[in-house]
Amino acid sequence: MNVLNALQARHSTRVFRSEPIPRDTVLSIVGAALLSPSWTNTQPWEVFVAGGEPLERLRSAYLDRFHAGVAPTPDIPGVTDWPSALQQRAVELMTARSALLGLDLKRPDDKKAFGLPNYRFFGAPLVVFLGMHSNLTGWPLYDLGSFSMALMLAAQQYGVSSVPAFSLSVYPDLIRTELEVPEEVAVALGIALGYPDEEATLNSFRSTRRPFDDVVRLRGL
Structure with missing residues (x-):
């Protein structure tokens, strides 16, 4: 798969099969990133x-919380x-995804059901947590973003x-304890990896x- 194909094929998968990723594959993906x-x-x-x-x-500790x-x-x-324009896009995304599942986010029970898969790590067999020194701000977060995209494109190969998600990093104390993350490292985000459940309705969402x-301003071309 070339880079353009990987960019076009990549999308956020939110329902994974439990099938583990071979260790050598994991090492190759992370090594590429x-x-x-x-x-x-x-x-x-x-x-x-x-x-x-x-x-x-x-996963169990996250669900308990x-x-x-x-x-x-x-x-x-x-x-x-x-x-406001960015907020509107976020609202449109959440509305479309919840509608696909027949959920109304204005109803507390539906809102909870909508959020639950995030705390199950989407059923993924592997999660890559990314961190950086807690003193760092600004540009190093861009570098983590660069690393994240490289990781997800390598995974496509x-x-x-994959799916990168803020929710995967919301209880850093649990991550720090389980994975022996040093205290001086801030947990920035998690990326769930695995093989998609092709039968899951949510995985059809794009x-x-x-x-x-609307995005690009060209001059001199």
């Missing part, structure tokens, strides 16, 4: 890969004040699907993209 560029070659990423029993313990209504405590807070002319 390590080639990502960074500011003055600082390579700020710290990578913690969880599968098997450690991931199942994390979700059902108990424990508030998220992410090391890197999510955005709460989006510009091996027939492995988000839209802004039109080229």
